Amino acid sequence: MIDSADQETVIVMTGVNKWFDDFHVLKDIDFNVRRGERVVVCGPSGSGKSTLIRCINRLEDHQQGSIVFNGVELGAETKQTASLRAEVGMVFQQFNLFPHLTILENCTLGPMKVRGASRAEANQLAMEYLEKVHIPEQGEKFPSQLSGGQQQRAAIARSLCMRPEVMLFDEPTSSLDPEMIKEVLDVMIELAETGMTMICVTHEMGFARTVADKMIFMDEGRIIEEGPPEEFFANTKNERTKLFLGQILSH
Amino acid sequence: MTLRDAEPALLPPDSNRRVKWWNSKSFDVAQFVALSGLLVWLVWRGAQTMDYRWQWHRLPQYFYEVIDGEFLWGPLMYGLMVTIEIAAWGMLLAMIIGLVTAVLRLSGSFAGRVVSTVYLEVIRNTPLLVQVSIFYFVLQPILGINNPIWTGILCLAFFEGTFASEIIRAGINSVPRGQWEAGTSIGLNRTKTYIYVILPQAIPLMLPPMTGIMVNLIKHSAILSFIAVFELTTEARNLIGDTFMSFEVWFVVGPMYLVLTISLSTLVAWMERRIRRRR
Numbered sequence: 001m002i003d004s005a006d007q008e009t010v011i012v013m014t015g016v017n018k019w020f021d022d023f024h025v026l027k028d029i030d031f032n033v034r035r036g037e038r039v040v041v042c043g044p045s046g047s048g049k050s051t052l053i054r055c056i057n058r059l060e061d062h063q064q065g066s067i068v069f070n071g072v073e074l075g076a077e078t079k080q081t082a083s084l085r086a087e088v089g090m091v092f093q094q095f096n097l098f099p100h101l102t103i104l105e106n107c108t109l110g111p112m113k114v115r116g117a118s119r120a121e122a123n124q125l126a127m128e129y130l131e132k133v134h135i136p137e138q139g140e141k142f143p144s145q146l147s148g149g150q151q152q153r154a155a156i157a158r159s160l161c162m163r164p165e166v167m168l169f170d171e172p173t174s175s176l177d178p179e180m181i182k183e184v185l186d187v188m189i190e191l192a193e194t195g196m197t198m199i200c201v202t203h204e205m206g207f208a209r210t211v212a213d214k215m216i217f218m219d220e221g222r223i224i225e226e227g228p229p230e231e232f233f234a235n236t237k238n239e240r241t242k243l244f245l246g247q248i249l250s251h
Numbered sequence: 252m253t254l255r256d257a258e259p260a261l262l263p264p265d266s267n268r269r270v271k272w273w274n275s276k277s278f279d280v281a282q283f284v285a286l287s288g289l290l291v292w293l294v295w296r297g298a299q300t301m302d303y304r305w306q307w308h309r310l311p312q313y314f315y316e317v318i319d320g321e322f323l324w325g326p327l328m329y330g331l332m333v334t335i336e337i338a339a340w341g342m343l344l345a346m347i348i349g350l351v352t353a354v355l356r357l358s359g360s361f362a363g364r365v366v367s368t369v370y371l372e373v374i375r376n377t378p379l380l381v382q383v384s385i386f387y388f389v390l391q392p393i394l395g396i397n398n399p400i401w402t403g404i405l406c407l408a409f410f411e412g413t414f415a416s417e418i419i420r421a422g423i424n425s426v427p428r429g430q431w432e433a434g435t436s437i438g439l440n441r442t443k444t445y446i447y448v449i450l451p452q453a454i455p456l457m458l459p460p461m462t463g464i465m466v467n468l469i470k471h472s473a474i475l476s477f478i479a480v481f482e483l484t485t486e487a488r489n490l491i492g493d494t495f496m497s498f499e500v501w502f503v504v505g506p507m508y509l510v511l512t513i514s515l516s517t518l519v520a521w522m523e524r525r526i527r528r529r530r
């Protein structure tokens with residue numbers, strides 16, 4: 001299925017609804033992401049932010065509406081789903097590195113087993129990205145031997161090794177000690193500067209101001225505000241957004 | 252006795268205090284020697300009153316013989332090797348059966364879940380001896396198997412496969428959900444996620460309980476003497492039929508099983524330590 005939207009739009013969500021049993025998590029979501037756009041999603045806990053981005057790489061499926069990725073409509077799990085996922089990188093709050101593999105092996109697994117790269121090619125690619133996240137010297141270690149910040153940067157490198165078109169971040173700094181948050185955010189800012197399309201669920205408003213092209217505010221499964229960060233921070237008209245911003249910015 | 256007298260006994264042993272003689276190591280050993288001595292004496296006395304003629308000297312030839320300078324294994328060694336063969340093949344098949352049923356049960360497929368549940372319930376809730384009989388008298392002719400050893404191996408594998416399935420399922424379930432998500436998010440499909448992400452983490456957890464299955468296979472293989480498989484117990488029974496040395500033979504065959512099972516557990520414990528060291 002080819003969508004008529006122009007080439008520059010990577011993700012088009014139209015009228016998306018999702019339920020967990022009878023709990024309505026996502027309500028009438030309309031949402032577009034252009035190539036190279038950096039979107040920051042925020043909102044109170046339980047508002048459906050994780051579910052929204054997990055629908056994009058099919059960790060969750062939706063029941064109503066359509067999600068079109070690069071002109072292909074995402075539906076029920078098929079053979080293509082796995083290869084689609086390879087085009088979308090995902091960084092988790094809990095890192096989810098593979099504990100039985102070294103950092104280098106974490107990074108080479110996807111390229112070798114999904115893309116069919118040789119070990120030499122995969123190693124070279126992995127080293128390139130480990131350098132980009134500033135931990136080239138940690139390749140031979142196991143995840144448990146790294147600090148939280150290093151683990152999260154390794155997880156970012158692991159995703160980048162698949163050369164994805166879009167990177168999704170689900171609260172990547174929420175389980176980090178304060179002194180490690182900056183090293184991860186810096187890597188994400190550098191990534192944004194390369195022109196990567198990014199959707200970040202985060203409450204780091206400094207980061208949002210620096211990189212976001214578009215802010216999204218979610219509440220109770222709905223996108224209730226969407227716009228450029230200047231507008232969003234300076235003069236939001238919405239009471240809930242104001243309340244929420246007041247809460248997190250006072251931290 | 253007052254409460255105050257009782258109190259010290261409730262406290263953990265105090266290293267400063269002298270160990271009481273009945274808690275000492277040497278008394279422990281003495282106890283063990285005395286008990287074993289008593290056991291041997293009981294057997295010996297029992298044999299005496301039965302007028303049993305011990306013939307230990309006749310036993311070695313049933314392990315091996317040298318005839319005309321040629322070395323030949325005896326029936327007990329052949330039996331032992333058949334037992335090992337049954338256990339080894341049984342283990343391999345039980346693991347495959349266990350893995351398939353565990354994955355079927357964890358899959359979304361309705362048919363898969365029904366098949367595996369029926370298999371597990373039927374095997375678990377019927378006696379092993381009845382299963383052996385059904386395999387031997389019904390399935391062997393139907394499937395056209397012409398060697399009862401394979402009937403026996405298949406039967407034991409299906410029996411132990413139920414336990415293997417449970418162990419594998421528990422092992423797979425103990426790998427956190429985030430590992431599945433990370434695997435699929437880099438584009439691995441279900442099978443590849445199992446192979447490269449889930450199983451390598453689950454297998455070290457499965458090893459200790461799997462040893463239990465291997466030990467059971469060695470022990471339960473004795474039941475196959477019922478269907479004329481020439482494993483250790485069958486050889487022992489035949490030998491007793493020929494020589495009437497029932498005491499000597501059973502006193503030797505029992506420890507042979509023990510040596511087999513204990514060395515196996517030791518080997519697996521060593522393997523497990525090696526795998527863990529890689530973290």
Ligand SMILES: Nc1ncnc2c1ncn2[C@@H]1O[C@H](COP(=O)(O)OP(=O)(O)O)[C@@H](O)[C@H]1O
Binds near residue numbers: 023043044045046
């Ligand atoms: N697998 C699930 N099954 C049932 N309910 C879920 C599941 N995942 C999330 N939820 C519920 O959906 C709501 C939205 O969750 P989530 O998308 O994780 O919110 P957020 O990321 O904004 O905190 C929450 O109320 C959560 O309890």
Ligand SMILES: [Mg+2]
Binds near residue numbers: 049170
């Ligand atoms: Mg969340």
